[in-house]
Amino acid sequence: MKALYFSLRFWLALIGLVLLFVAAYALPFLFPVARIALFVFVALCLIEGVILFRHRKGIFARRDVTDRLSNGDENPVTIYLENRYTLPVYLEIIDEIPFQFQRRDVLFRAGLKPNETKAIRYELRPTRRGEYSFGAVNVYAMSPLQLVKRRYQFSQDKQVAVYPSYLQMRQYELLAATNRLSELGIKRVRRLGHSMEFEQVRPYTRGDDVRTMNWKATARRSGARGTDLMVNAYQDERSQAVYCLIDKGRMMKSPFEGLTLLDYAINASLVLSNIALLKQDRAGLLTFSNRIGQLLPAERRPGHMLKILELLYRQKTRFLESDYEALYATVRAHIRQRSLLLLFTNFETVNGLHRQLPFLRRLAKDHLLLVIFFENTEMAALLNQPATNTEDVYQKTIAEKFAYEKKQIVKELQQYGIQTILTAPRNLTANTINKYLELKARGMI
Template identity: 30%
Template sequence: MLFHLAQSATASGVAEEIQWLSGLPWLLLLLLSLPLVVAALYTRVFPTGLWASLLSVSIVLSVLFVFSPQALVVLAMVDGLIFVVTLIDFLLLWWGSGGHRATGIVVSRHIPRTGSLRVPIETTLTLQNQTSMRLIGDFCDDLPEHFTAEPSMHDLDLARGMETIAISQLTAHRRGAFELERCYLRIKSPLRLWQRQITLPIHNRVNIYPDMKQLSDYAMLARTNRLSLIGVRRTRRIGQDSDFERLRDYTRDDNYRHIDWRSTAKRNKLTVRQFQSDQSQRLIFMLDCGRMMTNQRDGYSLLDHALNASLMMAYVALQQGDSVGMICFSDRIHAYIPPRGGASQMNRLLQAGFDQFPRMVESRYDLAFLHLNSRCKRRSLVTLITNVIDEVNSAVIVDYLSNLTGTHLPLGVLLRDREMFDAADAPHNAALAAAAAGGGTEAPHYTETIDDFTMYRAAAAADILLWREEVLTGLRHRGVLSVDAFPDELTAPLVNQYLEVKAKHLL
């Protein structure tokens, strides 16, 4: 009896020992995973797929040990070997790549300080390997928001003491000032069991301006007398052949028929006659940066289109010898450039407007016009570019522009909403589509071809457009010049209006 009890106790003890030993591999596996947790939290060194493959070997042996306890020694040796190998590989990567600060990797960046919207700019990254190991992996440059890079990643295989140069094309899809502050590297360990993510600080600033290609296009077309290709009309200047003002030096864009040959012979330098119609006048742009200008068209906000058209008109005015200024405002004055002439004024206007964006605030027209009256006493062509969507907003604009008449020459530029015009034309387009579908037969009645929602939508859009036309008519009756155009087609009407003002001597 006692013998059977002792045998039973021995068997129970063996079973408990086997049950405890069966949990030992999982404990070893947990201990083996601790370096992974520590590495990820404090050193930004992470395991690779090869590390996971080695870990799967330990998992398979641990499962086999449950059915065959005799494999405990083999399992312990395998786990220990994996632990030692991964630890050595981790240390080689950590200390070989420069330790905590990665001091052995030197990076430099060359990038232009300025760029144009949606025009690729070339950036160059130079990496120098001053560490004690060969750097293998990949790296990439910092990419600000609204930027794309081609290529976005670069392969890295750099021996000790060597350097590599990577060239990328950065394209900005938004104007403004942007900071490039870092370079990102991913380095693999010698045995490819670990990879380290390194962030190196390197600071550069790039200013993205509106695409000024339209300015060069205008200059080229003006020289070849082909401005009609971009919608600019030739306007005959009243009195340009009789109202002489002064003599000045000849420039490349002057008409050769205006050369004064007698003065040229006396001065031994080409001299042209300048007429009264070319006298220096003043233009001031008032750009609304409030909520009215937040709508998007072709990936650009209304303010983007307004700024592009304003810069084009400013370029033409500066070429004519006029002075140009600018006020950017929303609920406060964001930028003010006093009216000046000369080529350098174009750079001032670019600097003032390139980082202005529409804000979801109500624009303070009273504050903007008060600033105008306090700073600009001389008669000027004041061009307000904005959008109207409600009666309160339109009434304020009409009142302030009307109050300028007599002191200044006001010009109100109201941007059209293309979706509104398309909605108003929807029934007509739908009827044409139905007629085309019927093989050229007469279009069915509107109630049979167009659903009620489309009709109501078109009626509402037509009513808004009728109200908008009444606002424009009210401006004209009060002596305010007006331009009514779609945002993406604003440049030519605005330049034509300016040339008409110059031709008729309205200033």
């Protein structure tokens, strides 16, 4: 009996019967009609109940979802349905998704012919890392009469983990392998010169830079058949250390479009680390807040990306001010080789920068430091709205002040030779990869 439910059509028909019996008190000739209608209604409900419950497994359903969801991305979820009845059925499907999504609209309707199968696909976008628990897939089956429902339950208690944005990582990886990164906003950087790492001497082909001509090799290859021009081939500097330094302090707790700044930084770090490994560099990580978190030395071994993914998955925001002095001491003690340090942090005021500037200058003295912080996109939207009253004027004035301070922070960092990126959170990954490729092409690493 727990699987027995009644449809909306059942309750409407029942209300109609009650009204018909009420009318029969005033109009006695309606009473026989009401009795016949009641008997027909009860008979139809019994017939539909027998049809639905005589098959032990009349409907089969399965939810297909990966064991890992990608944070901040649309993750596909598929529900497969199969009708094992010998007559058409009408289905209502309710998927019990994790409570973190705060959605109550995962309801689908479908009609299936005998022995027909169908797939229902929808997407979920998580905004927090961690463990998520799916409930059951509830399928309510009805015959063509649609008076009585039978409930089926499948795929209960499915546990999945929400990891940093590996879907975004795979997308960048695929486009990098096919030289199509420009589709995601990655610019082609003109090389300003040659790297110093020699690869080989090869025959000249049209389009080669004549400045790379190797005249000694050309003279050795010349003979009776004529002159074979030879050029030196160079390759990008490899095995350079690239570290992502991720600030987990209270300033990284700010949410934008559902994700915190920390999650944006984690997603960008994952993608950048993968791109660095594709460019034959070594990738490492260091997290910090009021104390030092995890340090993963820069390597390029098989399975290193899995270590990076697992380390990023466990990171959480702390609510204290970050200790940049401890960051400098850790970098000085453990990162001895000159490296590219990408510092994901956030400064809201120039005074906030001044407190940390001495430590940033010391980091920039031994390494190539790139400070990446965020625009306040909601404040930028406020600046673009017209002011209609005095309160709006005050709000826009304060917003202009904060926007100006962000630009002052960029100028002050550049004054001390520190590379900077001021970016909207949604553009963080593309802008960071662009800067990395630019620094690499200019031979600054």
